[in-house]
Amino acid sequence: MNNHMTICIDLAKDVFQIAIFNKAGKVKSNKEVSAKKLCEIIAQHPGVDIFMEACGSAHYWARRFSKGGHKVGLIPPHVAAKYRSGNKNDKNDAVAIYEASKSAQLNCVPIRTLEQQDIATLHKYREGYKKERNQIANRIRGFAREYGVNFPLGIKPLQKRIPEVLEDAENELTPISRKILSDLSMQLGRVSDCLAESTKEIESLAKQIEPCRRLTSIPGFSWLCVSMLYAKFGTGESFKRGRDASASLGVVPAHSGSGGKITIGRITKRGDVYLRSLLVNGARAVVSNIRDKTDGLSCWIRKLLVTKSFNVTVIALVNKLVRMALAILKSGDEYQQPVAQ
Numbered sequence: 053m054n055n056h057m058t059i060c061i062d063l064a065k066d067v068f069q070i071a072i073f074n075k076a077g078k079v080k081s082n083k084e085v086s087a088k089k090l091c092e093i094i095a096q097h098p099g100v101d102i103f104m105e106a107c108g109s110a111h112y113w114a115r116r117f118s119k120g121g122h123k124v125g126l127i128p129p130h131v132a133a134k135y136r137s138g139n140k141n142d143k144n145d146a147v148a149i150y151e152a153s154k155s156a157q158l159n160c161v162p163i164r165t166l167e168q169q170d171i172a173t174l175h176k177y178r179e180g181y182k183k184e185r186n187q188i189a190n191r192i193r194g195f196a197r198e199y200g201v202n203f204p205l206g207i208k209p210l211q212k213r214i215p216e217v218l219e220d221a222e223n224e225l226t227p228i229s230r231k232i233l234s235d236l237s238m239q240l241g242r243v244s245d246c247l248a249e250s251t252k253e254i255e256s257l258a259k260q261i262e263p264c265r266r267l268t269s270i271p272g273f274s275w276l277c278v279s280m281l282y283a284k285f286g287t288g289e290s291f292k293r294g295r296d297a298s299a300s301l302g303v304v305p306a307h308s309g310s311g312g313k314i315t316i317g318r319i320t321k322r323g324d325v326y327l328r329s330l331l332v333n334g335a336r337a338v339v340s341n342i343r344d345k346t347d348g349l350s351c352w353i354r355k356l357l358v359t360k361s362f363n364v365t366v367i368a369l370v371n372k373l374v375r376m377a378l379a380i381l382k383s384g385d386e387y388q389q390p391v392a393q
Contacts, residue, residue, distance in 0.1 A: 057100045060149040061090070062142045063107055069142035072097070073150055082143050094120065103153040105129050105145075106161040114163040126161040127152050130322075159300070162290040164283065171257060171283040175276075178250040179326065185243045192236050199224045211240065254279055263287070266380055269387040270373055271349060272334030280327050281377060288382040294375030301328050303371045319367055328370075335369040348390030 062069035068090050071082040085093065094102070094117060102117050104110050106126040114124045127149055135151035138144050152158060164172065189210055193203050201217055201224075203210050214237045217223065218230055225233070258264040258279035267278035291297045298304050302322035308315050321328070339362065342350040352372075356365045380387060 057097060058150060058153065059094065059097060059100050059102045060146045060153065061102065061104045061113070062145040062149065063104055063109055063113065064142070069146045071143075071146035071150060077150075077154075079147070082146055084142065094122070098122075101125070101153070103127055103149050105132050105149060110161075111164045111169060115166070118163065124163065125153060125158075126163060127158065128161060131155075131158065159296065160290065162284075162286050165286065167261070168283040168286055171254065171279050174250060174254045174257065175280050175283070175326070178247060178254065181243055181247040181250060185240065185247055188236055188240045188243060192233060192240065195229065195232060195236075196225075199226075199229055201225065207240075207244065211237070211244070251276070258282070263381055266384075266386055267377055270376055270380070272331075272338040272369075272373060273377070274330070274334060277327075277330040277334050278377075280324075280330060282381075284324060284327055285378065285381055288378045291378055291382075294378050297378040298371045298374045301331070301370075301374060303328065303331075303367055303374065331370045331374065332366060335366045335373060339366050339369060352390065 056075060058073045060071045060073070062071075067084050067086065069082070070085055070090060070093060072080040072093075074080055094100075099121055101123045103125045104113060104127070106128055110126050114126055117124045132145070132148045132152045136144050136148035185207065189207055192210065192214070196203060196217065203213050203217075214233065217225070218234060218237075255275040258275045261279075261282060264275070264278045264282050267273055267281065268275065270278075273281075285291070285297065288297070291300070295304065299320070300323045302320045304319060306317040306320045308317065338349075339353055339357075342353050353365060353369060356368060360368070376387065379385070
């Protein structure tokens with residue numbers, strides 16, 4: 053039980069639901085307020101605990117309230133949802149946030165610094181261009197197929213093939229279809245250039261951050277991977293142990309049981325899908341290229357491949373590397389190659 057007042061906020065775009073609880077956990081008020089009124093109410097309660105769901109704008113408000121001397125906690129939405137009673141509405145959501153905040157097993161989402169927020173924003177910005185590039189490429193293939201023209205898979209082979217198709221007078225492309233494909237080709241080129249530029253910007257920013265430079269020494273960790281990992285974990289102080297970090301990314305097995313019998317299932321796949329995909333792709337490259345390497349990590353992978361499938365080994369490696377990364381972030385040490393056994 054909290055020994056002082058607690059404020060729980062259900063965030064929104066314009067109107068916020070703010071619930072104030074006294075020392076005994078009773079609701080003093082639970083009402084909708086504007087952003088301006090929200091700040092006024094918080095200013096009237098110095099030093100209180102503030103809890104919010106980790107949703108849009110949550111990190112901004114968390115940084116702002118933290119500067120005011122408040123203890124701020126960001127609760128994962130799926131956790132808060134388990135404590136909701138009755139129908140889903142703003143009032144019940146605010147109460148659910150309070151109930152979740154009292155859990156002894158609660159792991160709050162780390163509050164991002166502005167540096168971490170910049171990196172996360174750049175990654176989302178880059179992903180937008182990546183999706184747009186794939187959409188344009190699929191449109192080109194779809195339109196061309198209606199005229200009996202097939203393009204190879206991959207962006208670069210597609211871009212190389214388009215001029216040849218447009219100049220070919222023997223295919224069934226009409227003047228209108230050629231103009232459309234030409235315009236889409238130009239769009240594809242511009243978006244590809246923007247994607248490459250945003251990738252360079254992320255790498256340039258990551259190279260200026262000392263923890264990111266240390267993380268790149270871990271096998272399979274590219275600049276994209278380490279920058280997003282840093283944006284997610286920061287200094288790693290919010291995790292007590294490495295397994296907590298792995299669990300937050302959904303690469304640990306799910307457990308279920310009853311009557312003392314525990315069943316271990318597949319990985320949970322919780323957390324950030326984008327970051328997990330970067331880690332899995334990096335680990336897959338490591339497992340695919342162990343060959344006859346004799347370092348400790350390669351020997352461990354080779355031994356695991358004897359009894360486990362390729363994909364299971366990749367996930368096991370991700371789990372291991374995430375734990376290593378957390379240890380490096382928390383200790384400030386450099387990566388050390390495991391000793392072969």
